[in-house]
Amino acid sequence: MPAPVRPPVTERQAVGRTAAELSDYRAAFNTARLGMAVVDSEGLVVTANDALGGLLGAEPAGLNRQTAADLVDLATDARTWHAYREVLRGRRSSFRCTRRLKHADGHSLWAEVSVAPVPDSSQVLLSVADVSDRRELQAKLRHLQMHDPVTRLPNRALFFERLSAALDLSAYGHGSTARIGLCYLDLDGFKAVNDTLGHRFGDRLLAVVASRLTHCADQPGYGRSGGHLVARLGGDEFALLVEDSSGTEHLADLAGSVLAALQEPFDLGGQRLSVSASIGVVERPAAGTSATGLMQDADTTLYWAKADGKARWTLFDPERNAHRMTRQALSSKLRPAVEGGEFVLEYQPLVDLADGALKGVEALVRWDHPQFGRLTPNRFIGLAEEDGSIVQLGGWVLRTACRQARQWQLDHPGAPPLFVSVNVAVRQVWDSDLVADVAGVLAETGLAPELLQLELTESAVMGSAGRPLQALQDLSDMGVQIAIDDFGTGYSNLAYLSRLPVSALKLDGSFVRGFRYDQGTHPNPADEMIVEALVQLAHRLGLTVTAECVETVGQATRLRRIGCDTGQGYLYSRAVAPEHIGAMLEGVPQRG
Structure with missing residues (x-):
């Protein structure tokens, strides 16, 4: 069936319907629970509803012709003021913000303010919603979170x-x-x-x-x-x-x-x-x-x-922190430095106190750090022991020192062979097979076992049992010499000296320093008595004694008089490069 034909709307009917709709809009505007106001292009209130009057504590009619921005605090913030003006000028479709408003009776409330154009008009609609309860809830939640x-x-x-x-x-x-x-x-x-x-x-x-x-x-x-x-x-x-x-x-x-x-x-x-x-x-x-x-x-x-x-x-303390940062920087670079060849060995002579002959050398490791320059062991050995890289570093030192000692033998066949003394950390005994490592290095370099001396600190050796003691015994049986370094500063449990496979004691430098005459003062005779007693005890146990930190002829003379076997210190030489030891060997009388 064809659709029914609707009669045309007359002009009077259209006007009547528009008037009715406008009446409905006004009724909705006036009775709305949302505060609203119509604002003209100049920013003045044309009309306001009862809800807005209630929010502000004013009669709605009394708001007419007032500046809307002042009523809802839009002019104090430059960004908000600019956005609001853009809507009034028709250059922006809408904007929204939150403002704290003051009621006429003095209390404050939080309001969400919205502004949008009225269609087919130069006016805008201002809407104001009370969000105080929501803000209070948000504040409570934030307090709990914070x-x-x-x-x-x-x-x-x-x-x-x-x-x-x-x-x-x-x-x-x-x-x-x-x-x-x-x-x-x-x-x-x-x-x-x-x-x-x-x-x-x-x-x-x-x-x-x-x-x-x-x-x-x-x-x-x-x-x-x-x-x-x-x-x-x-x-x-x-x-x-x-x-x-x-x-x-x-x-x-x-x-x-x-x-x-x-x-x-x-x-x-x-x-x-x-x-x-x-x-x-x-x-x-x-x-x-x-x-x-x-x-x-x-x-x-x-x-x-x-x-x-x-x-x-x-x-x-910035200086203390700089030291800590340096330690961290060094620790992080230790392992790569060993692999990268940044370490070198210097050798300090050990001299026979009786005739001044060069008997051996102690291998002392140095780190040629690309940032901090040449570093002595006290700067990095402790770090290496902490992170375990001492095992890798110690293995390199042992191999390099033995190879160098053998090379001196080959280069100077007429001179008595030098023994080389190498420091060993406790972790090298526990964390590696030190006996196998030493045997392998001696076989690789061709150095005789009796020309290798391993130095361990007194605190590390005293009380040794189990694996460490067995390792020392195996090394001694191999012919390697074992020395206790810095003797006299640790536990000083003398009973252990008779049970350990030790061949030498190295007296700590603090004893030798007590032998000096400084600015007219006389040395303490007790120092000499202690050293003499230690030397006699060592000799009765079949051990040799080396005095560290010998710096003056007077010290050397007194050490020789009480029977000390060898001396080491600045009187004879600082730690030097291998070629300097070779030069010393050049001056040694040749064997017939």
Whole structure:
């Protein structure tokens, strides 16, 4: 069937419908729960509804011809003001912002303000919604997210937010110091409290600690108004952030007051407890300081406070930190340096005290570091022992020294062969097959076993049992000489000398230094008596004795008189390159 034909709409009917629709729009506008106002192109209110009047505490009719931007605070923020003007001019479709408005009775509310053009008109519609409840809920949620539930202090997230803001120089006005300070602390032995008394008790302790820290930070002089923050960073770690610090003395006073406060006994439900804290203190200008750098330095300084004995505060020391950074830099490059051939050996002569003849040399390793230059063993041997690279480095030293000793023999067949003394670390005995390594090197280089002497420290040798003792015995059976280095500074358990396969003692240089005549003073006769007794004991056990650090003729004379066998020190020579030892051998009388 064909569709029915609708009669045309008459002009009167159209006008009537438009009037009705307009009436409906006005009714909806006036009765809406959302605050609204029609605003003309000049920004003046044309009409406002009851809801907007209620939000502002004004009669709707009284809002007519008022500046809309003033009513809802759109002109105080340059970006918001510009966006609003763009909508009024028809250059932007809409915009939205949140503003804090003031009711006529004095109370404030948070409102979401929207502005959009009215279709087919030069006017715009201003909408204002009360979002105070939503904002309050958001604030409560943020507080929960940014605060520690145990201590109610700001947590790590809020601390770093405040720290970043404090490092922004624009936050400091005229007359401020623009400096920042940080006390980073943890409780000494808190884990033991948790383990013995339980986590619930530990949490109660943390809450009281937080209260004492807050009280310390609130004392006059420890920061500008609102310029300090006490936060719990996790576990038993806390931080006190001071903005506008007046210097290190300022932070030192704060750290001292914190220590004193925490050393006062805690009474928790009848349980009396005493704790202490270690504190790392950092203070510096905000300019050029990063949050990451500040926290790294604070963490390092806290570690120093722990290492220095706990229950103290320690101030960040750039020189000490530079030394630590150097250690880290060296440690990370040790293994690649061995593989890259950055190490060299120097040799210090060991001289017969009776006739001055060159008897042997001690191989001393040096690191030709590309950044720090030539480094002596005290700069890196400890690091190598810590990370285990001493095994690789020690193997290289052993092989290089034996090869060089054999080369001297070949180059100077008329001179008596020199023995070479090589230092061995304890980890080389435990972490490698030292006996097999030595046997392999001797076979590879052709050096006779009796021309190799291995030096171990007294503290490493004394008390040896099991594998270390068996290794020393196997090496001795092979014909290798075993020497105790720095004798007299370790355990000095003389009973072990008769049980160990030791062939030589090297007296620590502290004994020999006591033989010197300095600025008219006389040497201590007790030093000579001790050395003489040690030499006699060693000789009765069939051991030879080498004196280290011989620097003067007088020392050498007295050591020779009491029977010491060989000397080593600057009187004869510093550690030198292999070719210098070759030159010394050139002057040795040839064997017939």
